[in-house]
Amino acid sequence: MPLHVPPAPAPALRSVLTALGSPTAVREAGSAALRSAQEPAVPDLPLPVHVLDRITPEGITATRLAGWRFLIRCGDQAVAAAETMLTPDGWTFSHFFEGPYVTSTERALRQAEAMSQPYQPRLLSMPSLYMLTLWLHGDLSDDGSTGHPAATDLLVPLAPAPPGIAAHLPHRVADLLPVLTHRVAPIRLMGSPA
Structure with missing residues (x-):
């Protein structure tokens, strides 16, 4: 099934295109691969980036939209x-980067394309x-900027994943949240009040 990639806000895309067209922005990018690219650089697959600020003991999550991330393709x-990030003046370019999450995101998206159920991809x-995951959201009508992980949504941890969590193995939110809740729970010291 094809993934239903939500459209990025037009100002976010424009800010990335402007940065790609700026020799200064590309030269100062933290990406040697982007600086040395022989083919034109093109933004692709915009994904909304949500941040999971907390997981309660009941497993309820609170997320917020932090930005939009575009893979930059050369060929x-x-x-x-x-x-990109949201500022009081609207969406603006933040920075370029490279590293394992770029290739890991691309790999996870290919895996998701091969699934039988359609999903809306997010980060x-x-x-x-x-930890960064590809969040495969089941509600295709969402615009990508709102929502929280539903129990039946899938999370695909990207590499490098934390110890004990396998990268690129899809987990239902209902199955992975208890593991994550345990990991972020404060550790009580011996003798401290419960």
């Missing part, structure tokens, strides 16, 4: 990513665990 290969960042 048929993703060589970098561009991050879900869990800063307290140093």
Whole structure:
């Protein structure tokens, strides 16, 4: 089934295109692959980036939209990513980067394309665990900027994943949240009140 990629806000896309057209922005990018690209760099597959700020003991999650991430392709290969963020003046380009999450995101998207059920892809960042997942959201009518992980949605941890969590193995939110809740729970010291 094809993935239903939500359209990025037009100002976010324009800001990335402007940055790609700026020799200064590309030269100062933290991406050697982008600086040395021989083919034109094109933004592709915009994904909303949501941040999971907390997981309660009941497993209820609170997420917020933090930005939009575009894979930057040169030819048929993703060589970098561009991050945008929302400011009081609207969507603006933040930075270019490369690294394992670029190739891992591309791999997870290919895996998701091969699934039989349609999904809306998003990225879900869990800063307290140093973890990034491809969030496969089942409600295709969402615009990508709102919502929280439903129990039947899938999370695909991207590499590098935290110890004990397999990268690129899809997990239902209902199955993975209890594991994550346990990992972010505060550790009680011996003798401390319960």
